[in-house]
Amino acid sequence: MSVAPAPLAIAAIADADIEAVVALWQRCGLTRPWNDPHADIALARRRDNSTVLIGRDGGAIVATVMVGHDGHRGWVYYVAVDPDSRKRGHGRVIMAAAEDWLRQAGIAKLQLLVRRENTQAGAFYQSLGFAESTSVMFQKWLDGRGPTP
Structure with missing residues (x-):
């Protein structure tokens, strides 16, 4: 008989959690040189339309998601599961927490971006019921930088 893993304890990020x-x-390879993760966390925590949710297994942070909305569509970023804790359902749990957070805010649609080469992430999101959009994303840096990969 196998024992199901204990559910993650989900909470909003606290100051003491930021460095972890x-x-x-x-x-997890989610940071990029052009995005300061500390600034991204601060921005997400600044208003009530976004947050960073963390999932703890025991005392350890093993999963995260940054979730927010523009009043119409929800978005998630920084979906992470500790590499040593994968294949235990933590990704599904943290994404369900993000979906619940958006539902409580009255948001009915969730979107996310996946790098084309990240086929593992694409397969994960498809397993959760996400479908590839027919929309094309455009980007522009407002500080004058050129396009980033």
């Missing part, structure tokens, strides 16, 4: 969360994002 940034370290997890770096370990």
Whole structure:
């Protein structure tokens, strides 16, 4: 008889969690030189239309998601599961928490971006019921930088 893993304890990020969360994002390869993760966390925490949710297994932060909305569509970023804790359902749990957070805000649609080469992430989101959009994303840096990969 197999024992189901204990559910993650989900909570909004606290000041004491920030360095551990940034370290997890770096370990998962989610950070990019043009995005300061500390600034991204601060921005997400600044208003009531976004947050960073963390999932703890025991005392350890093993999953995260940054979730927010523009009043019409929800978005998630920095979906991370500690590499040593994968294949235990933590990704599904943290995404369900993000969906619940958006539902409570009255948001009916969730969107996310996946790098084309990240086929593992694409397969994960498809397993959760996401479908590839027919929309094309355009981007422009408002500080004058050129396009980023």
